[in-house]
Amino acid sequence: xxxxxxxxxxxxxxxxxxxxxxxxxxxxxxxxxxxxxxxxxxxxxxxxxxxxxxxxxxxxxxxxxxxxxxxxxxxxxxxxxxxxxxxxxxxxxxxxxxxxxxxxxxxxxxxxxxxxxxxxxxxxxxxxxxxxxxxxxxxxxxxxxxxxxxxxxxxxxxxxxxxxxxxxxxxxxxxxxxxxxxxxxxxxxxxxxxxxxxxxxxxxxxxxxxxxxxxxxxxxxxxxxxxxxxxxxxxxxxxxxxxxxxxxxxxxxxxxxxxxxxxxxxxxxxxxxxxxxxxxxxxxxxxxxxx
Amino acid sequence: xxxxxxxxxxxxxxxxxxxxxxxxxxxxxxxxxxxxxxxxxxxxxxxxxxxxxxxxxxxxxxxxxxxxxxxxxxxxxxxxxxxxxxxxxxxxxxxxxxxxxxxxxxxxxxxxxxxxxxxxxxxxxxxxxxxxxxxxxxxxxxxxxxxxxxxxxxxxxxxxxxxxxxxxxxxxxxxxxxxxxxxxxxxxxxxxxxxxxxxxxxxxxxxxxxxxxxxxxxxxxxxxxxxxxxxxxxxxxxxxxxxxxxxxxxxxxxxxxxxxxxxxxxxxxxxxxxxxxxxxxxxxxxxxxxxxxxxxxxxxxxxxxxxxxxxxxxxxxxxxxxxxxxxxxxxxxxxx
Numbered sequence: 001x002x003x004x005x006x007x008x009x010x011x012x013x014x015x016x017x018x019x020x021x022x023x024x025x026x027x028x029x030x031x032x033x034x035x036x037x038x039x040x041x042x043x044x045x046x047x048x049x050x051x052x053x054x055x056x057x058x059x060x061x062x063x064x065x066x067x068x069x070x071x072x073x074x075x076x077x078x079x080x081x082x083x084x085x086x087x088x089x090x091x092x093x094x095x096x097x098x099x100x101x102x103x104x105x106x107x108x109x110x111x112x113x114x115x116x117x118x119x120x121x122x123x124x125x126x127x128x129x130x131x132x133x134x135x136x137x138x139x140x141x142x143x144x145x146x147x148x149x150x151x152x153x154x155x156x157x158x159x160x161x162x163x164x165x166x167x168x169x170x171x172x173x174x175x176x177x178x179x180x181x182x183x184x185x186x187x188x189x190x191x192x193x194x195x196x197x198x199x200x201x202x203x204x205x206x207x208x209x210x211x212x213x214x215x216x217x218x219x220x221x222x223x224x225x226x227x228x229x230x231x232x233x234x235x236x237x238x239x240x241x242x243x244x245x246x247x248x249x250x251x252x253x254x255x256x257x258x259x260x261x262x263x264x265x266x267x268x269x270x271x272x273x274x275x276x277x278x279x280x281x282x283x284x285x286x287x288x289x290x291x
Numbered sequence: 292x293x294x295x296x297x298x299x300x301x302x303x304x305x306x307x308x309x310x311x312x313x314x315x316x317x318x319x320x321x322x323x324x325x326x327x328x329x330x331x332x333x334x335x336x337x338x339x340x341x342x343x344x345x346x347x348x349x350x351x352x353x354x355x356x357x358x359x360x361x362x363x364x365x366x367x368x369x370x371x372x373x374x375x376x377x378x379x380x381x382x383x384x385x386x387x388x389x390x391x392x393x394x395x396x397x398x399x400x401x402x403x404x405x406x407x408x409x410x411x412x413x414x415x416x417x418x419x420x421x422x423x424x425x426x427x428x429x430x431x432x433x434x435x436x437x438x439x440x441x442x443x444x445x446x447x448x449x450x451x452x453x454x455x456x457x458x459x460x461x462x463x464x465x466x467x468x469x470x471x472x473x474x475x476x477x478x479x480x481x482x483x484x485x486x487x488x489x490x491x492x493x494x495x496x497x498x499x500x501x502x503x504x505x506x507x508x509x510x511x512x513x514x515x516x517x518x519x520x521x522x523x524x525x526x527x528x529x530x531x532x533x534x535x536x537x538x539x540x541x542x543x544x545x546x547x548x549x550x551x552x553x554x555x556x557x558x559x560x561x562x563x564x565x566x567x568x569x570x571x572x573x574x575x576x577x578x579x580x581x582x583x584x585x586x587x588x589x590x591x592x593x594x595x596x597x598x599x600x601x602x603x604x605x606x607x608x609x610x611x612x613x614x615x616x617x618x619x620x621x622x623x624x625x626x627x
Contacts, residue, residue, distance in 0.1 A: 017598075018597065018598065019597060020596065020597040024593075024595050024596045024597040025595075025597065027363050027364060027365075027595075028365070028366055028455075028595075040599075048608055048609050049599060049602060049609055051604075052589055052590075052601075052602050052603060052604075053589065053590050054590075054599070054600045054601075054602055055590050055591070055592050055598070055600035055601075056590065057411060057412055057413050057590075057592075059410055060409050060410040060412055061412060062412060062413065062592060064592070064598070064600060066598070066599045066600065069599045069602070069609065212409070212412050213409045213410075213412070241409055261412070263593070263597065264413065264414075264592045264593040264597070264598055265404070265412060265413060265414060266366075266404075266453075267366050267455065267595070268366065
């Protein structure tokens with residue numbers, strides 16, 4: 001199959017931030033069996049991340065406040081990309097900036113790398129002070145970021161959207177108008193958990209981003225809305241734990257899915273889900289329309 | 292967050308208090324111990340994997356990717372051979388695994404899926420208590436501290452559990468050291484038993500164990516340690532067994548008054564327990580200029596280094612408890 005010019009063996013990608021940069025899972029699964037690998041958000045400079053505790057489990061969900069911990073673009077190009085390049089799986093690099101210029105600079109740096117098959121633009125991280133979600137909640141800023149990235153690269157661009165908006169369609173249309181080749185939805189839902197014994201947040205930072213099965217119905221609704229209002233492919237994610245979860249997104253109009261939090265629970269999740277989708281397609285040959 | 296719960300400040304040092312919150316057990320439940328695998332074991336690991344075991348493992352290239360010594364973990368289903376209730380909240384689980392039983396080292400842990408559903412969502416990290424390469428089994432000692440561990444108690448013999456392990460970097464035994472002091476707080480005893488065995492295995496002679504607990508009922512593994520080591524000192528917060536007080540205070544008086552031939556240079560302290568206790572022990576070790584290894588606790592999601600959730604501050608920046616640890620050199624930790 002092909003999505004926004006990216007050739008994939010199956011519609012299952014691993015979501016940014018849930019798969020490290022591939023190494024961590026190479027012990028457990030054959031990375032060649034994935035539709036695509038989306039790397040953990042990379043920033044221009046190394047980021048050390050937020051204070052601990054960074055995660056807390058909530059009912060059927062996971063609240064995190066990692067804060068885009070990563071080694072920066074130089075390290076990524078030197079260490080992570082050559083490792084990932086050894087596999088026969090498209091690499092999509094997720095980028096995050098604190099300003100429009102930073103996003104553009106990251107895209108420029110990556111545009112020279114032939115191993116990079118696409119760029120996912122993170123305008124939806126809820127755990128950083130500057131950048132991230134501040135862009136993705138405003139159609140004007142979304143347009144600015146995506147336009148700047150569009151000018152910096154000819155690689156396919158995927159805009160990763162936040163659910164923390166009144167109308168995700170407005171943001172999606174703005175991203176497409178600015179040149180996004182695909183949309184991925186959704187990033188985490190902003191949430192909180194309080195320790196009633198101390199009266200303090202259970203996270204080191206006040207709020208975090210909720211992922212996992214708890215947000216799946218929200219994600220599914222938003223993917224449906226986007227798929228029926230934009231002309232570019234929509235990639236669905238949010239709490240997909242099984243093949244049947246993934247099929248729901250595909251039936252809602254997504255052209256591919258991303259598996260995120262499930263990777264933390266089951267190292268086999270992404271490969272298993274790809275297989276379960278194939279079994280579904282076998283049982284319902286005409287239900288899904290893969291191009 | 293410490294195993295003891297969400298509020299380390301209110302907790303007594305050296306003691307252990309089960310938390311009220313139902314998700315507390317997503318942080319590493321009792322950590323622990325042993326010498327690391329020697330370089331070259333990656334090859335052995337691979338050979339084993341290519342053998343007759345039915346494993347999920349599909350990719351064997353790990354040993355060429357890492358310069359450091361590393362034992363490759365696997366995800367597998369392990370059959371329960373025995374599941375015993377030891378006290379009101381303490382359980383011992385014996386599982387079958389020819390891989391984990393031959394690759395574990397003291398201080399490492401496993402990640403267990405405690406239910407077949409999505410709630411609770413995450414695995415629970417539990418440190419390896421004992422293992423037998425001969426019998427191809429390993430044991431976990433766990434305390435019920437939340438919904439995950441509560442669900443774990445429902446599993447019975449012959450059922451299977453989905454387990455990832457052995458995980459993390461455990462204790463290191465330096466054979467040039469002559470005095471080994473193991474300090475446990477509450478469930479911190481779980482990984483230290485295997486460490487005591489490992490130290491004995493390296494020819495280590497003077498092994499002392501200090502166990503701190505909230506009360507008499509919460510002192511675990513005392514008789515095991517009596518058989519294995521030279522001296523066991525018990526302390527409880529309420530004085531119901533052994534000495535009354537925090538185990539860190541007991542450690543200080545032990546170092547100053549009870550060691551017949553104290554020698555800081557030849558001593559190592561190994562500690563496992565709630566973080567406030569570890570902090571107190573780190574301070575003592577620093578003052579006395581004694582080598583000290585701590586098994587740290589932090590909430591975990593994946594357990595394999597991918598999510599960056601279990602970060603702790605060290606002099607070299609944030610490190611992951613699940614992969615860089617759980618055992619760290621006490622001098623490296625930056626305390627809050």
